[in-house]
Amino acid sequence: MRVAIIGGGVVGLACGWSLAKRGVEVVIVEKDVIGEAASKGNTGWVSPTISFPLASPGTLMMGMKSAFDPNGALVIRPELDTRWLKWLWAFRGAASRERFLKGVEALHNLNRRTFEVLDAYAADGVPFEMHSGGILTLGKTEKGISWFGPVFEDLKKIGFEGEIETLTVEEARKIEPAIGDEVKFVVRTTIDRYVQPQSLMRALADRLVELGQEVREHTAVLGLQQVSGGWTIQTDGEPIVADRVIVATGALSPALLRPLGLDVPIVPAKGYSITLRGEGTRPSQALYLTEPKIGISGFDEGVRIAGTFELPGRDLVVDDRRVRAIVDEACTFLKDWHPLPGETAVEGWAGWRPATPDSLPLLGPVPGLDGLFLATGHGMLGVTLAPSTGALLADMILDGASPAWVAPMRPDRRF
Numbered sequence: 258m259r260v261a262i263i264g265g266g267v268v269g270l271a272c273g274w275s276l277a278k279r280g281v282e283v284v285i286v287e288k289d290v291i292g293e294a295a296s297k298g299n300t301g302w303v304s305p306t307i308s309f310p311l312a313s314p315g316t317l318m319m320g321m322k323s324a325f326d327p328n329g330a331l332v333i334r335p336e337l338d339t340r341w342l343k344w345l346w347a348f349r350g351a352a353s354r355e356r357f358l359k360g361v362e363a364l365h366n367l368n369r370r371t372f373e374v375l376d377a378y379a380a381d382g383v384p385f386e387m388h389s390g391g392i393l394t395l396g397k398t399e400k401g402i403s404w405f406g407p408v409f410e411d412l413k414k415i416g417f418e419g420e421i422e423t424l425t426v427e428e429a430r431k432i433e434p435a436i437g438d439e440v441k442f443v444v445r446t447t448i449d450r451y452v453q454p455q456s457l458m459r460a461l462a463d464r465l466v467e468l469g470q471e472v473r474e475h476t477a478v479l480g481l482q483q484v485s486g487g488w489t490i491q492t493d494g495e496p497i498v499a500d501r502v503i504v505a506t507g508a509l510s511p512a513l514l515r516p517l518g519l520d521v522p523i524v525p526a527k528g529y530s531i532t533l534r535g536e537g538t539r540p541s542q543a544l545y546l547t548e549p550k551i552g553i554s555g556f557d558e559g560v561r562i563a564g565t566f567e568l569p570g571r572d573l574v575v576d577d578r579r580v581r582a583i584v585d586e587a588c589t590f591l592k593d594w595h596p597l598p599g600e601t602a603v604e605g606w607a608g609w610r611p612a613t614p615d616s617l618p619l620l621g622p623v624p625g626l627d628g629l630f631l632a633t634g635h636g637m638l639g640v641t642l643a644p645s646t647g648a649l650l651a652d653m654i655l656d657g658a659s660p661a662w663v664a665p666m667r668p669d670r671r672f
């Protein structure tokens with residue numbers, strides 16, 4: 258069997274590895290270069306403890322309020338575009354307590370295999386940067402950190418096996434000496450990890466090639482055509498023929514699927530990051546700064562600081578003012594680490610998270626279009642969910658697996 262995977266982001270590559278390891282012939286088709294879109298500049302957290310839907314009671318109001326706040330963490334912009342208004346309406350519908358809990362459960366179920374698959378990559382000789390030891394959640398105020406306990410309780414009730422620990426700031430500084438004086442509250446998650454996403458994607462792509470599979474870069478897919486027994490993929494180069502197709506094109510999925518009559522509710526949610534060497538006591542862990550909703554990952558190459566969730570993302574222009582504001586805010590949580598002079602003027606990054614209204618990905622076969630599978634819409638959790646998504650798609654394609662717990666993530670669910 259030959260499977261074409263469209264999109265060489267973290268999700269497409271994870272699907273490729275899981276299929277290739279089960280003996281399937283795989284071709285990954287990427288319009289640019291592997292791992293250069295949303296999967297590139299993220300903080301790389303693999304965080305089942307912080308896997309919950311964005312849509313929850315109160316989020317819409319909060320997002321609307323910061324629509325015009327240049328430093329708002331969540332920005333929801335009113336726009337008169339029909340697709341966007343439809344998405345917003347569905348987001349509102351998904352924000353009830355009941356739907357939120359269902360979403361937490363769906364993500365928990367998908368996450369059950371996350372670490373197993375991540376460890377299988379390492380055991381297979383895929384070399385990538387990975388850090389264990391949990392995430393330190395830092396708050397300046399009790400109110401700022403108070404959301405964490407109830408969300409964690411929701412996870413525990415459905416059998417989540419991780420723990421959280423409340424630490425004193427002194428205890429936390431033994432783990433992360435970079436924590437600053439303004440931090441008053443710390444909660445540590447235990448099982449979460451983080452990876453350097455580019456190292457993971459490059460290593461997966463190299464491993465696929467080593468396994469005799471094809472990774473075709475600089476090849477844009479223009480259309481998909483169902484033919485007898487399979488699919489023909491029209492590209493800006495040679496057409497590709499495959500028995501099955503997985504669409505893993507992230508935020509760009511709607512445009513590719515629309516000609517097939519599929520209207521997938523994915524909008525781009527723009528976020529920013531910057532990776533700096535800086536000077537001072539350098540963070541060497543994953544830190545979540547609760548009040549400004551900023552993530553920090555201490556990578557080998559430097560400190561990555563990321564934030565904002567701008568809906569809908571209109572472009573990928575890096576707003577330097579916003580990036581600087583994120584860095585300045587992050588530094589207020591740190592002891593004495595700061596960018597080197599002129600460093601923030603350099604390498605800011607912006608990416609589009611593929612956001613669905615209920616924050617759940619679209620996974621599995623598309624009814625009525627035999628052999629077409631979706632693995633897209635992973636929103637703010639693509640790195641976390643990619644390994645288990647890959648394993649699930651391989652089970653679906655090879656074994657016809659359709660476990661009941663996947664139903665909330667079916668591509669044809671009602672929004």
Ligand SMILES: Cc1cc2nc3c(=O)[nH]c(=O)nc-3n(C[C@H](O)[C@H](O)[C@H](O)COP(=O)(O)OP(=O)(O)OC[C@H]3O[C@@H](n4cnc5c(N)ncnc54)[C@H](O)[C@@H]3O)c2cc1C
Binds near residue numbers: 634
């Ligand atoms: C600031 C920020 C921080 C984040 N932090 C985290 C985090 O810590 N942990 C976490 O789990 N998630 C995080 N995320 C979310 C995560 O980055 C995304 O969910 C994930 O990258 C989505 O991966 P993907 O493979 O679906 O999409 P992408 O990485 O966007 O890949 C899709 C690929 O498809 C290609 N493509 C599109 N159309 C075509 C076509 N027609 N033909 C050929 N190729 C095509 C694109 O070029 C692209 O390479 C963060 C996101 C942002 C923006």
